[in-house]
Amino acid sequence: ALVKGRKIDDALWEEVEEILLTSDVGPDATTELVASARLAAKNGEILSGDDLVPWLRSAVAARLRPDEADIRWNAGGTTVILIAGVNGSGKTTSIAKLCKFLRARNKTVIVAACDTFRAAAVDQLGIWAKRLDVGFVGGSNNADPAAVAFDAAESAASKGVDVLIVDTAGRLHTQKNLMDELSKITRVLGKRIPGAPHETLLVLDGTAGQNGLQQTRAFREHANVTGLIVSKLDGTAKGGVVLSIKDQLKLPVKFVGTGESADDFAPFYADAFSSALFG
Amino acid sequence: SLAQRLQSVFSRLGRRTALTESDVDEALREIRTALLTADVHLSVVKKLTADIKARAVGEKVIESVRPDQQVAKIVYDELVRLLGGQPGTISPPNDGGIPIRWSASGPTVILMAGLQGSGKTTTCAKLARYLKSKGHRPLLVAADMQRPAAVEQLKVLGASLEIPVHWEESGRPPKICERAVAKATADGNDVVILDTAGRLHVDRELMDEVRDIAARTKPHEVLLVLDSMTGQDAVNSAKVFDESLPLTGVVLTKLDGDTRGGAALSVLSVTGKPVRFVGTGEKTEALEPFHPDRMASRILG
Numbered sequence: 001a002l003v004k005g006r007k008i009d010d011a012l013w014e015e016v017e018e019i020l021l022t023s024d025v026g027p028d029a030t031t032e033l034v035a036s037a038r039l040a041a042k043n044g045e046i047l048s049g050d051d052l053v054p055w056l057r058s059a060v061a062a063r064l065r066p067d068e069a070d071i072r073w074n075a076g077g078t079t080v081i082l083i084a085g086v087n088g089s090g091k092t093t094s095i096a097k098l099c100k101f102l103r104a105r106n107k108t109v110i111v112a113a114c115d116t117f118r119a120a121a122v123d124q125l126g127i128w129a130k131r132l133d134v135g136f137v138g139g140s141n142n143a144d145p146a147a148v149a150f151d152a153a154e155s156a157a158s159k160g161v162d163v164l165i166v167d168t169a170g171r172l173h174t175q176k177n178l179m180d181e182l183s184k185i186t187r188v189l190g191k192r193i194p195g196a197p198h199e200t201l202l203v204l205d206g207t208a209g210q211n212g213l214q215q216t217r218a219f220r221e222h223a224n225v226t227g228l229i230v231s232k233l234d235g236t237a238k239g240g241v242v243l244s245i246k247d248q249l250k251l252p253v254k255f256v257g258t259g260e261s262a263d264d265f266a267p268f269y270a271d272a273f274s275s276a277l278f279g
Numbered sequence: 280s281l282a283q284r285l286q287s288v289f290s291r292l293g294r295r296t297a298l299t300e301s302d303v304d305e306a307l308r309e310i311r312t313a314l315l316t317a318d319v320h321l322s323v324v325k326k327l328t329a330d331i332k333a334r335a336v337g338e339k340v341i342e343s344v345r346p347d348q349q350v351a352k353i354v355y356d357e358l359v360r361l362l363g364g365q366p367g368t369i370s371p372p373n374d375g376g377i378p379i380r381w382s383a384s385g386p387t388v389i390l391m392a393g394l395q396g397s398g399k400t401t402t403c404a405k406l407a408r409y410l411k412s413k414g415h416r417p418l419l420v421a422a423d424m425q426r427p428a429a430v431e432q433l434k435v436l437g438a439s440l441e442i443p444v445h446w447e448e449s450g451r452p453p454k455i456c457e458r459a460v461a462k463a464t465a466d467g468n469d470v471v472i473l474d475t476a477g478r479l480h481v482d483r484e485l486m487d488e489v490r491d492i493a494a495r496t497k498p499h500e501v502l503l504v505l506d507s508m509t510g511q512d513a514v515n516s517a518k519v520f521d522e523s524l525p526l527t528g529v530v531l532t533k534l535d536g537d538t539r540g541g542a543a544l545s546v547l548s549v550t551g552k553p554v555r556f557v558g559t560g561e562k563t564e565a566l567e568p569f570h571p572d573r574m575a576s577r578i579l580g
């Protein structure tokens with residue numbers, strides 16, 4: 001491991017490379033980061049092996065720090081948060097966590113069960129809504145998700161609810177019809193509440209590899225993705241692909257999921273994330 | 280794609296009668312990047328590139344073949360071999376042949392395990408559907424007592440397929456599974472498919488639970504359900520699941536996406552356990568045999 005007292009040599013650089021690569025940072029971003037570290041060493045910014053990890057930690061944190069960490073609140077009424085992502089990434093559970101997070105800040109919340117396709121998806125969200133004492137809008141089996149979204153927006157606006165969170169079905173970005181469906185949901189929301197969805201959070205599975213970048217890029221083409229929730233960081237996965245996502249797509253991670261209960265949720269802190277990367 | 284990158288590497292190098300070490304080193308850099316981008320684990324990439332180098336250096340350049348194509352073929356063949364295939368053979372057509380280790384007497388027990396959200400519940404339904412279509416009488420078991428509406432999810436899937444689901448209002452998964460196997464024996468179901476809760480390999484309690492389920496039901500198949508877009512972490516979880524259970528095979532899910540799927544190679548390489556079949560969609564029909572040659576091409580992009 002990167003222990004104290006090491007001198008800067010090829011073995012050390014190789015070790016740094018290993019840490020980054022096995023953290024899903026990806027080969028290109030790793031090469032680029034190591035190159036900038038080597039340049040910093042050459043320029044005397046890093047004098048010994050002991051300086052290397054702190055330098056890397058702060059370099060990575062600087063790249064990941066979001067320019068806007070808070071939720072994009074709607075000044076004029078209900079804030080609509082749309083949740084999207086590929087199958088099984090943790091959307092529904094993240095919504096439960098977000099509800100608890102918002103309820104703790106005294107916001108009134110309604111959730112919309114717009115996954116009308118998957119078995120027991122509506123039931124799953126319904127159970128969470130009940131546990132967390134938030135409003136729930138669902139549709140009939142196999143209803144049009146956009147219709148449910150519209151009904152939910154209608155309900156939230158008329159009741160003056162602070163936040164409406166819209167759960168959607170998992171979808172692969174390779175499924176054109178499902179990506180079009182997502183676009184339709186955003187349009188319908190915007191029709192009923194001006195500016196909606198004000199925040200569109202893509203839930204990225206923390207165990208995902210380089211495909212996370214393609215996913216994010218594709219989802220952004222169909223919805224105005226404003227940030228990410230990275231789930232499942234309580235395992236051994238490091239979520240390193242977010243470096244490329246921030247670097248290439250300029251999208252910040254806003255929240256992280258660290259478990260299966262509604263409490264396992266926190267705003268994203270670049271320093272904490274970066275420290276976890278280097279153990 | 281890797282083929283294109285190798286082509287540009289070798290077009291920079293002159294004519295050769297045999298592949299020199301420095302020629303191969305340059306090609307290996309491209310291969311390493313391609314494999315890492317495809318999410319193959321770093322340790323597997325290192326071993327692979329060493330093996331490829333050993334095979335490629337000194338190889339006589341075949342008259343009618345370009346050197347880049349020659350190296351690409353070495354890489355491809357090596358991947359096919361590691362994925363459990365025979366290089367040079369073409370995958371058999373999809374005749375629905377999915378190999379299962381059948382029980383010699385009594386119901387065949389299949390345990391589905393894996394990380395959260397990988398596709399276990401859906402895969403249980405898919406496998407049950409397939410087995411029913413082949414004349415078997417499967418019993419699905421809802422042994423996830425933790426996720427909200429998990430039992431309901433399997434019940435809805437079972438109902439849509441007209442396949443019985445054993446479920447209980449409350450109780451602990453190991454006992455539920457044990458009772459389900461006894462019930463299957465009594466009712467004449469010849470296959471029992473255990474749907475378990477998603478769990479982290481670092482969760483001591485839940486890993487003990489799945490070991491307990493296996494101890495009580497003595498499964499003939501223990502399948503790791505792996506999301507094909509998993510990155511470097513795949514080897515960490517696969518290793519622990521294999522050491523704890525052990526596994527008899529792997530199911531790769533969500534292959535209908537565009538992820539390169541290098542995690543499959545990593546897991547096979549580290550556990551030695553074969554991919555039994557793959558998931559290619561959300562519908563219960565979306566279950567297919569695994570084709571090592573197609574997977575190799577996919578990983579190489």
Ligand SMILES: Nc1nc2c(ncn2[C@@H]2O[C@H](COP(=O)(O)OP(=O)(O)OP(=O)(O)O)[C@@H](O)[C@H]2O)c(=O)[nH]1
Nearest residue numbers: 087088089090091092093170232257258259395396
């Ligand atoms: N360990 C861990 N598990 C999580 C986390 N977030 C979600 N999960 C689990 O991941 C699994 C999938 O979560 P869901 O919320 O159903 O995922 P989803 O994206 O809504 O799934 P689909 O709607 O089917 O696409 C569940 O077992 C969750 O408990 C997390 O941060 N850590």
Ligand SMILES: Nc1nc2c(ncn2[C@@H]2O[C@H](COP(=O)(O)OP(=O)(O)OP(=O)(O)O)[C@@H](O)[C@H]2O)c(=O)[nH]1
Nearest residue numbers: 087088395396397398399400401477533558559560
């Ligand atoms: N596109 C696609 N989606 C799949 C595939 N297999 C499963 N899914 C979807 O992935 C999501 C998660 O599937 P589940 O079966 O709930 O996963 P799980 O492993 O049982 O989840 P937990 O029990 O929470 O750990 C659902 O939206 C499924 O429809 C597949 O092969 N392709």
Ligand SMILES: [Mg+2]
Nearest residue numbers: 091092115121
């Ligand atoms: Mg969901």
Ligand SMILES: [Mg+2]
Nearest residue numbers: 399400423429
């Ligand atoms: Mg499940």
